[in-house]
Amino acid sequence: DESVVRRDRFSGGPARAFMSSLAADRRIFAADVAVDRAHVVMLDEQDIVESDTASEILSALDAVEADGHGALPEGEDVHEAIETAVVGRVGPDGGKMHTARSRNDEVATCIRYRLREDLFAAIEATLALREALVEVAKAETETVMPGYTHLQPAQPTTVAHFLLSYEAAFARDTARLVDAYDHTNQSPLGAAAFAGTPFDVDRERTAELLGFDGVLRNSMDASSARDFLLESVSALATHATTLSGLAEDLVIFANKGYVDLSDDYSSTSSIMPQKVNPDTLELVRATAGDAASGLSGLLTTLKGLPRAYNRDLQRATPHAWDTVDAVSEATAVVAGAVSEATWPAETLESAAADGFSTATGVADALAMAGLPFRTAHEVVAAAAERAGDGTPDLATLDASAEDVLDASLFEYVSRADVERALDPVDSVASRDSAGGPAPAAVAAQLDEATAELDAH
Numbered sequence: 001d002e003s004v005v006r007r008d009r010f011s012g013g014p015a016r017a018f019m020s021s022l023a024a025d026r027r028i029f030a031a032d033v034a035v036d037r038a039h040v041v042m043l044d045e046q047d048i049v050e051s052d053t054a055s056e057i058l059s060a061l062d063a064v065e066a067d068g069h070g071a072l073p074e075g076e077d078v079h080e081a082i083e084t085a086v087v088g089r090v091g092p093d094g095g096k097m098h099t100a101r102s103r104n105d106e107v108a109t110c111i112r113y114r115l116r117e118d119l120f121a122a123i124e125a126t127l128a129l130r131e132a133l134v135e136v137a138k139a140e141t142e143t144v145m146p147g148y149t150h151l152q153p154a155q156p157t158t159v160a161h162f163l164l165s166y167e168a169a170f171a172r173d174t175a176r177l178v179d180a181y182d183h184t185n186q187s188p189l190g191a192a193a194f195a196g197t198p199f200d201v202d203r204e205r206t207a208e209l210l211g212f213d214g215v216l217r218n219s220m221d222a223s224s225a226r227d228f229l230l231e232s233v234s235a236l237a238t239h240a241t242t243l244s245g246l247a248e249d250l251v252i253f254a255n256k257g258y259v260d261l262s263d264d265y266s267s268t269s270s271i272m273p274q275k276v277n278p279d280t281l282e283l284v285r286a287t288a289g290d291a292a293s294g295l296s297g298l299l300t301t302l303k304g305l306p307r308a309y310n311r312d313l314q315r316a317t318p319h320a321w322d323t324v325d326a327v328s329e330a331t332a333v334v335a336g337a338v339s340e341a342t343w344p345a346e347t348l349e350s351a352a353a354d355g356f357s358t359a360t361g362v363a364d365a366l367a368m369a370g371l372p373f374r375t376a377h378e379v380v381a382a383a384a385e386r387a388g389d390g391t392p393d394l395a396t397l398d399a400s401a402e403d404v405l406d407a408s409l410f411e412y413v414s415r416a417d418v419e420r421a422l423d424p425v426d427s428v429a430s431r432d433s434a435g436g437p438a439p440a441a442v443a444a445q446l447d448e449a450t451a452e453l454d455a456h
């Protein structure tokens, strides 16, 4: 019979292993069984396949599922192998399962079905991380620490303000992943190879059975599109990039003794017995590289592909699995490391004034007294130069004012105001603009973050 001849013709040859995705398809084995079931139920309801045959196929699918991916016969991919296993149990009528569909709409449906679950887990991981950041931030609103630009001491801030800066970025990462989820959660099933089918399929019904939000309206788009992979991996790579920034900050802070990482998230050296290394966070940094390579692999694979299905698409999918696994795991590791870390308040506060990081506050105090900010900046810059590495005292500041203004500093501001400006704790407390580090401003940020997390 002709199908045997065709199978023979395409069944062997040295390129067989090269063409097969069966091993990689382990990931979508359960998805394929679910998609087969939904399709067969719909074929039965639409009187495309007799109910008895549909029941036999569904029983066979139960058995195939119970036996697992490892028990599948050989095949070019999981779709073909499951079909072969079903035909093996039901006989030739088992082949009715593949009525009114193609592996092209089938595989696209399977990937979307499975990726949906993985994106959901990734989203949950970002939410757990944000909760961890909020928890620690709540306890550290008064913990003053140095803030940096260009890795140079810049202005004092608090640990809570620092941590919530990442929470805010992770909130956008979550939103991007949710968008990717929404675009993934659309059903291609019923598109067949790309050109639809003469059978009276009910695409809405299979979409509903599989829990999709809707159907992709154009069958050529439905079987060809992989932009949902691109969007997902892009959102994951962006998230991994945010994670890598936090990881790097923690590595630097650990180096300076500004944060104590738990042993659970550290490693030691095989030769240097004293070492406690921030290995987990270094691996998180590297994960951003993996995610970026997943994204570029995907972009490069998809670029310039013509309509409709091309086998290149088989190689696109693993980029998404690799990326979602790596990034979800890294997210959970960072959540753990953040929850377990401790912030040595005294060390942080004494470091907070290093490098005359209160200089901007002194200039602000002069500007509040009526001096143009640019002139105030000049006075304080002159004092900084006089003081060398350290923080200028009142006399030095006054001498600089005499140089620049031909007047004493204290004609403009009181000694008490300057002293307050020079104190890192007071400096932080004074910066209570919306979004700022003052404990009251941070409390508002905490409220907003908590409300957003509660809404998820």
Ligand code: ARG
Pocket (backbone or CB within 6 Å): 021, 076, 077, 103, 104, 107, 309, 311, 313, 314, 317
């Ligand atoms: N295994 C293929 C993939 O992952 C699906 C099969 C479609 N094959 C085909 N020759 N049209 O994309």
